[in-house]
Amino acid sequence: MMWTSWGNAWAGMGLALVLAVCFFWPARYLSWNLPIELAPELEARSRRVHRQWGWVCQGLALVLMLWAAWRWHLTPAAAVACVFIAGTALLAWIDAETGYLPDRLTLPLLWLGLLVNLDHGFTSLPLAVLGAAIGYGALWLLNHVFLLLTGRAGMGYGDFKLLAALGAWLGATALPGMILSASVLGLLAALILRLSGRLQAGQAIHFGPYLVLGAWIMLFTLPGIL
Template sequence: MSIIDSLREAWPVGFPVMSAVFGAITGSFLGVVVERVPAMVREEAESDNLLFPGSHCPVCQHSLSAWENIPLVSWLALRGRCRKCRSAIPLRLFLMELVSALGFGLTACFIADAGTLFSLWLLAAFLLPLAMIDWRHQLLPDCLTQPLLWAGLLLHAVGHTLPLQDALFGAVAGYLSLWLIYWAFRLMTGREGLGYGDFKLLAALGAWCGWQALPLILFAASVSGIAGYFLFNKLNKNNQTISFGPYLALAGIGVFVSQLFAFTY
């Protein structure tokens, strides 16, 4: 029995609560990823990385003290504003902490196997910032899509639910299918309909879910993407570029979760 299983048995209510707290802390770190990685990728802020400089207000540079840096609590206590200059702390940072806390807490209630639970959390911890970064910047950084692909292959190499070759073919077929669509669209219309980041993200999802899941992921992403286009186009008139990444991410995690329940329950 693993440490996690013993912990869970000894403390059945505490385990989901602890998972939610871990989710909030993870969400807080993912917020840093979403805020900093685009500038790091574009080399706008060469000296910055995920750990340095420490958390600070981007407007007045005020360094956050420990109590201003508590996930969920600080944003609420400060009413979403910097303590020094009163400029707004983006709501998305609070929402990422909230979604992660709820997601980790709820999945801890329903998924019994610790390995499965951690693999789902790991997938979510990549897809959430990828979706947010693509939504805001039309960018799916390699520094996130590539480790996600390797993690999917490693997961199945150490005996998760799929044979490793399904994951491997999934990675290759995921990349190639969107690459073909990209070139077909480009030759027919002369325009670029997708970005290379989309190919890499679908390759990663193919590694996590297997090649058999790719048609379903693409179908679900396209349907939700079309729905999202009509829903958000009104809100966002100036921005005619739609990001496909958030919809791929949503479809990918949906399919992965449905596979977990199909395989293990």
């Protein structure tokens, strides 16, 4: 059912555009207000920077939603992929600015991924469940090993929950590629920031956006409709 086409690629892109427009305003509201509810001191941050990150995340989301519709035409899979892209773009936006990955977004995303895969959507349900469990457990274990070796945490629990949600959507088999892509992109970003003087030695980077980029890469390795 997920891959049954109801129309051509152009019709799918039209639906993707509608979904992107519907995503725009809630994302603007949530990306600013939700983190402030969790940490009121964040209200002092610059709205100008917030808008800049917004254009980056929403622009990327729009392009990827249109690409998903082009690949999978007017299908339930394309519509659900657009929802996945929009939700993960919002999480990347919030994490890039604040370092927070709110449970109010990551946990619904996780459950929605499992529901999408009840009837073998992007992966089988067993692989989706394993993806959620292994995604959380792998980062939890890595973080605790890092903590034992260095005496400080390497990442937050929001990252564990985000990877669990991504695993629930794309399955356990997507996790190695997702983590590898995220790690390479994160290291490149850290190197560039370090060389430009915008990242000090020992300063952490927010890993959520790179996990999202890795998930997008793995999403588009799924087959298109010929």
